[in-house]
Amino acid sequence: MLECCSIGDKQKVIIRSYEHSSVLVFVLDLSFVKSCLNAVSRRKEAVAILNLLFFGCVFLVAVIAQFVFPPALFSGWSPAVPEVLLGSGLIFMVVGIFLFNLAFSAFVFVTLPGFAFFPLSVGFLLFRAVLWGLLLYAVPSWLFLFLLPTVVLEGEAYVFAGVAGAVVGVSWIKPNMLYREEGLSKVEAFRKALMECLRLYVFVVFFLFIAAVVETASLMVI
């Protein structure tokens, strides 16, 4: 049973499940989701440009590599997944891949460098794009098609991670560039950018989780 009601200016969805006379109530704060969407909307230019840069770089590197290093013998494929996860159960594998990608691949290698100096987020993002281009050009078509959904989903997550890193990085160097009309100090801009970063990370988490499920399913099939 689903009931919708308004509480103040926050719209809440209350899901009530009646089972064995006990009532379970889940409250999902839609205002948070809205603020996350707003954060993306505010940085849509950056997301679009980084998307184009990232996937364009993957494409260009794959094409250039084709001519510079003609593909050699394909002697099997080993997934770039930590060895410990491969032999584990399905759920453990999904969670393991998701957490590894979130903690290391997204946060440590893309977002965090941007905190210190914002172009580093873009730089590391493009470095990953180069690696993926080199990986994808040398695989057979059937494997390419298997990898493609994971590449798109994971790539999108890293783009959001890159935007998040760049936003925080810019905030303390040039606060007015981000919050033009608000006249914030560097510290205030940094705090605000951190909140924005968190909201953008909701999308990173979302895309990475779906990517982990797809990657696990692909690994099972391969």
Place this chain on the structure above:
Amino acid sequence: MTVLTCVSTLRSLSGREWKVLLMISIVAPVGLLTTFKLTGILKEPATISETITLETIQWEFERPTFLVDFMDNVEGSYNNEISINQSIFIYHYIPESWYGGSHALQLNLSLSAVLEEGHLENINVTFLDAFLESSVTIPDLKFGGKNDTDAVWDNLAATAYRDWLQGVEKAFVNLKGVNCPRTVYLRLSPAWILRSPHNQTQQLTVRVEVTYFNGTLYKKAVQSFQLKLVADVNNSFETAEEISSGESERHFLGGDDRQDFYKIYLTDGETINVTMLPPVGSDFDLFLYDPVDKINSVANSTYGPNVIEHIEYTVDSAGWWFIKVWNSGGSGIYTLTLTTSA
């Protein structure tokens, strides 16, 4: 100027137009990449067109209790568009090895390959044992195949190697041909650390994969060696090992392992000829028992050390006849040969 125009154009885009641009920024490069890949503009990598599986080479021996120098060589070869000669030299068995006192078998693997046309792509050597606690160690891999070490290779470069692995795969060495070689050489000196009780049979499989390009296609030749150390079971009349006429058996005696039994079905009037070559310095004797009396032998050969023992006997009843090899002194590997005639 162009950049500024672009920036101002981007700034003037509406929310809906941005959403479209966002989609295009993903779909366009990914779509192009997929199209290029599927239409063959991005070429497919070469794949192995044929895998040639050579007959498995087997070596089996009773598991000794003492240090034994086997000095056995098992060889495999393949001569076609590529000539591959590979062998495993079974050096010696060490009951109290320096690997934590475990039983160990010292091996030496060598491989040479010559191609007339094309080049050798890679060589992968894998060591497999289903007994999970056993290990394989390959010394000197980190020295990169230099000549004065236990791991030597020519025209090859190690791309990956691991030993002391847990699980069924105990060790592997992957090597890649350097500068498209037509001749390669590889020598490894692995030790198989068994870690199982002495009365357990254990088997090590060594799989050698040689991938080469014959000028047109990539092919792979796979050769497996199965090395088996069998638990010593033929120590009584009840567990006697069956032997046929014309067969030759090599077994170990020494320490607590004092006797081995063999049995053969004979018919009335058949003549049996048994010869036993003892190891150097050891005194092993030979006894023949009829199907009924397991205490008194009907014939024996009990010469001193270093003498070939021999029994020739015409049997007087049909049934399972037994041969006993008895260790009067020393230890080592003996060879028993048996023939029958009507």
